[in-house]
Amino acid sequence: MISxxxxxxxxHIWHPYGSMRFPAxxxxxxxxxxxxxxxxxxxxxxxxxxxxxACIHGYGHPQIVAAMQQQLQQxxxxxxxxxxxxxxxxxxxxxxxxxxxxLSKVFLADSGSIAVEVAMKMALQYxxxxxxxxxxxxxxxxxxxxxxxxxxxxxxxxxxxxHSMFGANVAQQLFAPAPKTPFGAELVADDTTELEQLLxxxxxxxxxxxxxxxxxxxxxxxxxxxxxxxxxxxxCDKYQVLLILDxxxxxxxxTGKLFAxxxxxxxxxxxxxxxxxxxxxxxxxxTLCSDEVACGISDSPAGVFMHGPTFMANPLACAAANxxxxxxxxxxxxxxxxxxxxxxQRELAPAAEFEHVLAVRVLGAVGVIxxxxxVDTGKLQQEFVKRGVWVRPFSRFxxxxxxxxxxxxxxxxxxGAMVEVAKLxxxxxxxxxxxxx
Numbered sequence: 001m002i003s004x005x006x007x008x009x010x011x012h013i014w015h016p017y018g019s020m021r022f023p024a025x026x027x028x029x030x031x032x033x034x035x036x037x038x039x040x041x042x043x044x045x046x047x048x049x050x051x052x053x054a055c056i057h058g059y060g061h062p063q064i065v066a067a068m069q070q071q072l073q074q075x076x077x078x079x080x081x082x083x084x085x086x087x088x089x090x091x092x093x094x095x096x097x098x099x100x101x102x103l104s105k106v107f108l109a110d111s112g113s114i115a116v117e118v119a120m121k122m123a124l125q126y127x128x129x130x131x132x133x134x135x136x137x138x139x140x141x142x143x144x145x146x147x148x149x150x151x152x153x154x155x156x157x158x159x160x161x162x163h164s165m166f167g168a169n170v171a172q173q174l175f176a177p178a179p180k181t182p183f184g185a186e187l188v189a190d191d192t193t194e195l196e197q198l199l200x201x202x203x204x205x206x207x208x209x210x211x212x213x214x215x216x217x218x219x220x221x222x223x224x225x226x227x228x229x230x231x232x233x234x235x236c237d238k239y240q241v242l243l244i245l246d247x248x249x250x251x252x253x254x255t256g257k258l259f260a261x262x263x264x265x266x267x268x269x270x271x272x273x274x275x276x277x278x279x280x281x282x283x284x285x286x287t288l289c290s291d292e293v294a295c296g297i298s299d300s301p302a303g304v305f306m307h308g309p310t311f312m313a314n315p316l317a318c319a320a321a322n323x324x325x326x327x328x329x330x331x332x333x334x335x336x337x338x339x340x341x342x343x344x345q346r347e348l349a350p351a352a353e354f355e356h357v358l359a360v361r362v363l364g365a366v367g368v369i370x371x372x373x374x375v376d377t378g379k380l381q382q383e384f385v386k387r388g389v390w391v392r393p394f395s396r397f398x399x400x401x402x403x404x405x406x407x408x409x410x411x412x413x414x415x416g417a418m419v420e421v422a423k424l425x426x427x428x429x430x431x432x433x434x435x436x437x
Contacts, residue, residue: 004028004040005293024378027385028133032059037390045390046136048400048414053217055280057327058405064279064323069158071319080108080313094325095136095273095286096259102267103288107305108313109123112248112274113147115285116210118307119244119270120151122289122297123208125244125306126308129299135207138171139198140243143178144212145219155210157219174198174206181225183214183263183363190387192231208270213260215363217249221370221397223363229264242269242293248285252276253333256341256364269293279324284317336404340365344400345406347415351422358396367415368399369422380421387417398422 010023018383027345028040037045050056059063071087076139078085092106106257107122111113120138123167127135140155153163163170166242176195181188196387199206213229216222236243238378245268250260254276257263270293274285297305311317344367351369352360374396384391391400391414398421400414 004030008291025382027381034058034060035403035410036122043385045385045386045388046406046410048389048402048404048412048418049389050276050401050403052275053401054275054278055251056254056276056333056404057279057324058403060284061279061323061327063327064281064320067323068281068316071316077311077314077316079310080091081308085313085315085318087312087315087322091318091321091325094322094329095288098328099271099288100259101263102290103271104291104296105289107273107287107289107307108318109285109287110309110311111147111283112272113149113152113284114309115248115272115274115287116146116152116155116246119148119210119246119272119285119289119308120155120208120288121307122270122293122305123226123242123244125300125302126293126296127207128301129363132184132204133204137174137202137205137207139174139176139195139202139206139209141176141211143216143220143222144210145217146210146212147368161219174202178220179224179228181228183223183225185225185227187225187227187231187421191225191228192235195232196235199235199241203241203401206239206241208244210246212246213250214255214263215250215260215366218394221361221366221368221399223255223361223366228265229261230266233264233266236269244268244270244272246272247381248272248274253337253404254364254366256334256337258328277324278317278320279323279327281320282314282317284314284321294422315321333404335371336412337365339408339430340402340404340406340411343411343413346421347412348418351419354423356425357422364403365404366399367418368397369418371396371422371425373425375425380425383421383424384417387413387420389417389420391421 029037030040031038035047037047045093049408095106107118108120138155142157146155153166154173156163158167176198181191245261247259251273270289272287278284341364344362348367351357356372358370358372375393377393380393398418
């Protein structure tokens, strides 16, 4: 086994949201199985993140591994321009069978951010095909997050989000206030007032509205009302604006529904999926759209959709996705996610009594402790590793999105660590965990 050269790693390798002047501590992982990560020290950690919300079936699942091994031996990659192959066709059949029935066309992309870029380009090109060339803006809500590439950054929160430094360099979009009605509550009377005003006065220049359905993820870890989302669909219909749903984090069961939009019983014009699409085994995403959107794009001056990634519909990734969706289709995830939700509601509840905890929220297989201050991610990660778990907090949020296959004992280890560390942050001796950056 090749030894881990931490010194080289720190001096030469970027990590997500990392500094090369002050590199954060990293933990070397040598293996993963089920819900456990094995460090080079031999310590095992219960994974509470599903590798950024993607590895829903756990690591080393025999069905996904076997599908990838078989595909690797047969056809690992081929360009998709002028060529098709069985794994892509099978995947698109599976996706359309699961997706809202408003969607009938599939564009296979490399990653979630690219799926969002594709969705935005679809919306703009659609209106060109409908001779509405003034429709060039995208409307969204604050506290949202849709990715790190440039078009995606333009619809992330422009002031509180992580991309505020690029504000002058990204396309200037339109922002309504974030939804404030919590999940499960009746719609607050004025919650969509400013959104409706923007649509009423500027719909002639708005191509689409993009939103994360029900759960705002990396921007806020906030669960909002299904009634709000239903109203968004109504407003888009009224003002002839396409609705793009970003289901990259929420899709494939994470919120307790197969797709989060099902909570509101609505259907999008365009939908993005990714992360758990392959079970977290290899990068792949997809943008799905309606017949009407596809026809509008085909009627545009270009006559074709102007996007074509090198690794589009990679057969190896499609094989992994087919195996993952086959597991999803069995329906076991429904009982798994329901059990995770019930257990997290019970075991995270004590944290709500802590002085510096603003709220404890649980929906599906997502558990959140919101603090009243930002934390030092690296230092809190060390505390979690001491407790035998992998949890990566950010901003003021300590959260988990565990694999659906986690058992009750491992989940208790995660929730117990979350409550302990949340309590630790309010102790006078723990002020070092407060971020000063």
